[in-house]
Amino acid sequence: MASVKKFQVTFDCAEPEHLARFWCEVLGYVVPPPPEGFATWDDHKQSRPSEQRDSWFACVDPTGVGPRLYFQRVPEGKAAKNRVHLDVRAGTGLVGEERLATLEAECARLVALGAVHERTLYADEENESCIVMRDIEGNEFCLD
Structure with a gap:
């Protein structure tokens, strides 16, 4: 059986x-070139029927390693907790106070971009610290 790589x-x-542009700033992603x-x-936007303008946008990892992020307009607003969320790995390999300080600095940067700090989960015997946040449309994500 073949495995999916992308x-x-x-x-x-x-x-x-x-x-999409918010997440470009969060992750260091870029907007790909417009269609051929x-x-x-x-x-490209002006070439589309008015009801399809601004219906989608995407951003990509400039290194080609991370997944493409695709944003599609839907008529209904966010109504419940996300079943899936992104963990933004800002503190990978760090522990204790150094990790917490790194996460807090990244949290401050993202709040300045419009994100919301929900709560900080402090390290315990089993887990390191992480910060629960919301993006500019209310989608949950974690600084990890």
Whole structure:
């Protein structure tokens, strides 16, 4: 059986481009080039019927390692806790106070971008610290 090597993460949202650009800042991702035949994303947007403009947007890892993030407009708002969320690995390999300080600094950077700090989960006998946050449309994610 063949195994899948690539995947994308899809977000349902109200404002695809706005949310995509937020996640570009969080993860160091970039907006890919516009589709062939278009000089800019605005040119591509203007070529679409008005009801399809701003219906989706994407961002990619410039190294090609991470998954593509795809954002699609949906009519309904977020109604419940995410069943799946992203863990933004800001403290990988760090422990104790050094980890917590790194996570808190990243949290402050993301709050300045519009994210919301929900709560800090402090280290215990089994787990290291992490910070639960929400993006600009209320989707939960963790700084880990």
